[in-house]
Amino acid sequence: MKKLRIKYNKKFLLKLFGAEAIVLYPYVLFRGSKESVSEQTYLHEYEHVRQVRESGFFSFYVSYIIYNFAGLIRYRNCFDAYYYIPYEEEARLAESDVMTDEIKEALSLC
Numbered sequence: 001m002k003k004l005r006i007k008y009n010k011k012f013l014l015k016l017f018g019a020e021a022i023v024l025y026p027y028v029l030f031r032g033s034k035e036s037v038s039e040q041t042y043l044h045e046y047e048h049v050r051q052v053r054e055s056g057f058f059s060f061y062v063s064y065i066i067y068n069f070a071g072l073i074r075y076r077n078c079f080d081a082y083y084y085i086p087y088e089e090e091a092r093l094a095e096s097d098v099m100t101d102e103i104k105e106a107l108s109l110c
């Protein structure tokens, strides 16, 4: 398993994606500083890491894009298209998980 590369203060890049954070495996990029990122955001992004590792890099990103396009056709708005991507639904559920030592270690939080 690849070691994650955690980067903070990626304001410009994250603004382009309109996001607080993004997983470009093995990189996990955050818009804000380490101190400003919430536990909820860490858990959300770690779920995407788990999804990439489970599905495989290519399969995850290709299906993510396909789900997003299908959502755009279906909902005709960017927010809903993103919101209903199954990977995002799973990641939102993971936001209320318990932060384990394993996750902290993977995200270099300890």
Ligand SMILES: [Zn+2]
Pocket: 044, 048, 087, 088, 091
């Ligand atoms: Zn997400």
